[in-house]
Amino acid sequence: MTDIITHPLAIDGKDPRNTRGDRISQDRYYSREWMQREWDHMWTRVxxxxxxxxxxxxxxxxxxxxxxxxxxxxxxxxxxxxxxxxxxxxxxxxxxxxxxxxxxxxxxxxxxxxxxxxxxxxxxxxxxxxxxxxxxxxxxxxxxxxxxxxxFVWYTMDDKAPPLLKYLEPLPEVYKNFPFETMVRVRWVRVEIPCNWKFSSDNFNESYHTRTAHPQVPPIIDQDHFTSRFEMFPMGHARIIQMGRPSLRDRVPEDQPHPFDDTLRAWEIDPASYATYEDKAMQGWLDLKAAKRRLGPQRGYRHFDQLTDEELTESPFGVLFPNIAFGAGAEGMSFFRWEPHRDDPEKCYFDLWELAFPIDGQYRARLTEFAVEMKEADYDFRIYSGPEAVADLHDQVVFQDWALAPGQQAGWRSRGYQEPYLAAQETRVRRFHEVLNDYLDGKPPGW
Ligand code: FES
Ligand SMILES: [Fe+2]
Missing domain, CATH: 2.102.10.10 (Rieske [2Fe-2S] iron-sulphur domain)
Structure with missing residues (x-):
């Protein structure tokens, strides 16, 4: 079995009893008063x-x-x-x-x-x-x-804000094995999206939508809520850890090529050596850990020696309150950040950065189809007027999220809006809004 890394500060992010049950009011997604309160009490502090x-x-x-x-x-x-x-x-x-x-x-x-x-x-x-x-x-x-x-270079406008390492607690400790400071930003895209910035906070705080919105992912990352680990931390941050193997309930038809086969072959494992699908998913996952352990350093991934078995294959997805998410894998990091528009609460900016560990020559970014050259990317700004405006980014999982954003904003403005009816695996969504409420009420955690 894989070794499990939990931090003593982590609380179960799948148990709604770990939230107060604050209502998620509708106006927070479009009102200028909310936007101003967020500036006064949160953006000027974090x-x-x-x-x-x-x-x-x-x-x-x-x-x-x-x-x-x-x-x-x-x-x-x-x-x-x-x-x-x-x-x-x-x-x-x-x-x-x-x-x-x-x-x-x-x-x-x-x-x-x-x-x-x-x-x-x-x-x-x-x-x-x-x-x-x-x-x-x-x-x-x-x-x-x-x-x-x-x-990363960080700043705060608040002289009384906790020191950065306290503010990030406990993520620097949780990710201590990853030499993030050596990473190269090989993709640097900013997209203006027609929705409130909290669309992405909500979206990245649950994987409940992935089976519908990102059907290509469960065959390579097990996104089942009953095999994932959900964590919430006192400073408002959260994580989900999903196993880096196919979900057993999202199998592709037997006569179609399975995307996990490519992962196995990339690490010199023959997918045909497994008698059953279950065997390939479960034993293949363990074999993948062993292969990465054996082959990683000679392929230039020197930091693999520092990583645990869990860190070699699993897909941990951290959401830093209020507006950053990152998937830190053994081979690289997908980094996302979203920021409000300067005066329109129904627009925001989405930053998509792909960060790679420096190895010689070319590398293949996680979850993308194309090899990306190992050099610092140039800044690329787009306005999302529809999928065609970002057609070249169709290989990115967030491409499918952006397509949902205008419809979500429309629903937030609707008289048909209801208090969200959340699944247990969406507990982090309510928790996000409770921490936001705490900031706006002048009681941010850790101050
Ligand atoms: S010199 Fe800067 S505003 Fe006058
Ligand atoms: Fe998504």
Missing amino acids: WHIAGRENQLPDPGDYIVHDFMHESVIIARQADGSLKGFYNACGHRAQKLVHTNGSQDSWTCPYHGWEWSTDGSLLDACDRDDFPQGDPVGKIRLIDVRVDTWGG
């Missing part, structure tokens, strides 16, 4: 991801993160540390920079004040014309707190 650390290798490198109407700059300092600032000039608030870049200093495009990337003012026009005193040495950009974990 830790956000601005980008990847390897976007800023050298002093002077900086990245810009625009979030709703706010914008933040994170810059690499001469001593190697990172500092972050609101992207607003200290003179009269002009936005300083609009895109990522690398400069020794930032010169404001309005009146030319020159800012060091450490936030101090280097020079200004007519410095002797300020009766209140020379601004140099006096005025600074306003700081935001910055930290890193997993190769």
Whole structure:
């Protein structure tokens, strides 16, 4: 059997008794008042991801993160540390920079004040014309707190927010065997979607929809709720761990090629060596662990030596409150993040990043049909006007989720909306809304 990794902070994410039973009110999906409350009480408090650390290798490198109407700059300092600032000039608030870049200093495009990337003012026009005193040495950009974990650059606008590692608790410990900081972002897509951002929070907090929406997945990942493990954590995060083998109840017809056969063959296992389907699913899964253990390091996956048997094959899917999900597998990570539109509660942005562990040459991304070149991807922005706008991403599981988003938004606006009638395996959905309610009521966990 596979070894089971549970964390002492995990509570059963499939037991509705671990929620209060707060109602999931309808207006949260479209009202501007809700949107404003989320900004006031949640987005200005949580830790956000601005980008990847390897976007800023050298002093002077900086990245810009625009979030709703706010914008933040994170810059690499001469001593190697990172500092972050609101992207607003200290003179009269002009936005300083609009895109990522690398400069020794930032010169404001309005009146030319020159800012060091450490936030101090280097020079200004007519410095002797300020009766209140020379601004140099006096005025600074306003700081935001910055930290890193997993190769991601994080910041928070809240001086009182818990430290990043506490905020993420216990995921850094749960994923300690994975060298995420070494990963290469081989796909970097942002899609504007016509729905409230919480569509994705709800969607990633349950796998109940996958059998209907993603029928291609159960033959390679066992998405049965009775074989999966559901976890919820005190800070609002959650996980589901699904077995990296076919579901026994979603078998493809005997005369059709089984997608798990490709996985087995990729690791030098003959699918014909199993007498029955059950045998292939269950014994094949164990054989796959052994094959990955044996062959992984010589194929360039050096970190396989650190991974447990569970981590070699299973499909753990973590949802970081409020707006990040990631599937961390042995060969790579699918990373998803969704953010609200700046002023329309019925639109959001969906980020799709594929991260790969650096091995030589080409690699094949998880759950995709195509080999992807092992190099940092360029930024690719789309507007979802229909599946044709993202047709080239049809191999991504989230392609099918996006197709559901407009219809979900329509239902949230309907007079036919009812309190959701949740399955036990959807417990994390209610839990998400309860943590959201706690933030909006001024009682975020851990503050
Ligand atoms: S607003 Fe930046 S120099 Fe005036
Ligand atoms: Fe989905």
